[in-house]
Amino acid sequence: MNGESSWDEPYAYWLANVPGIGNRMKRKLSAYGKSAREVYEMPEKELMQFLSAPKLEKMVRERRRWDVEGEYRKLQEEGVNFVSLLETSYPEKLAAIEDAPFGLYFYGRLPSKSVPSVAIIGARECSEYGRYMAGLWGSQLAQEGVALISGMARGIDSIGQRAALEAGGNSYAVLGCGTDICYPAENRKIYERMKTQGGILSEYSPGTGPKPQLFPPRNRIISGLSDVVVIIEAREKSGTLITADMALEQGKEVYVLPGRATDRLSEGCNRLIKQGAGLMLSVSEMLEETGLREKKRRWEEELSGTEADEGEKGHTKLEKCLDFYPKSIEQLQEESGMEYREIICRLMNLCMDGEVKQVSAGFYQKAGKYDIRI
Known part of the structure; x- marks a missing residue:
């Protein structure tokens, strides 16, 4: 290496x-x-x-x-990827929290710092109304180009993630066990799908089984990776509220779905509204209020402008630095003199064109012209 x-x-x-x-x-x-x-x-x-x-x-x-x-x-x-806090490919949003995990294991990709991300979490035993709203908002967020973060738990979490995937979006699951263990097993389909439409992440090494004490700490990673946390149905003493508290401590926005005063599944949500949480009435309104839509627009303009300004010049500059042995993003940055974000954008395009392939977290090499199979 x-x-x-x-x-x-x-x-x-x-x-x-x-x-x-x-x-x-x-x-x-x-x-x-x-x-x-x-x-x-x-x-x-x-x-x-x-x-x-x-x-x-x-x-x-x-x-x-x-x-x-x-x-x-x-x-x-x-086949498990590993990234530590010492690497530039470590998720920037997560690195900013006080107790960021020193190492992350993952399948698929890591969430991008430039793409807005929202966590949808809530009750495992949810109502039909909760199921409908999780599916609706998961789908709408994906259509807006927002990455969905959750814990792949039964109920609200997995419903929102499934809807985002079916809408063609990206979703990331943070597990309370090793990434090689699909928990709960009933979510195998979305688990496998997230390997290509997002990623599966954990701070626990492969082979670590799901244990009750491992789930509360993983909630800080869900909120840490998210710009906004949306809660759909939570009882007064729900574990979901732990994530809400962690999000607030991290300085993240928390939005909740309001419910009837007599509905036990809405007790936790209504309490958070009373304490000052945002009222989640629509995806569009939330994106405007939090500035995520504007953030996404600026990033897309910046990406578009970079492509228009640099054109073949930037493409050639980076290509000259690439080789048939892996190079880290830091190496490419040093050799090309290009900005970090610009390199990421170029590499994404080159990977999609089949000219470059990612061999491990943060390492890229030229792709061969032919795939020779014996």
């Missing part, structure tokens, strides 16, 4: 799996050491500045038993 991110990835994968050390400390250690490999090679005396004796013991034990290259190779063989 080539490029510093590629060189460092196996060590970032190791650091992500050191038990007993939180995301903030892993981030702090990496910033101090400048790379995950330097953390791995850091003398125990130096690590003592940051870690208590029990935590230091755990890290040292993991260093001794962990086959860094071998374990990372196994992950690649399983």
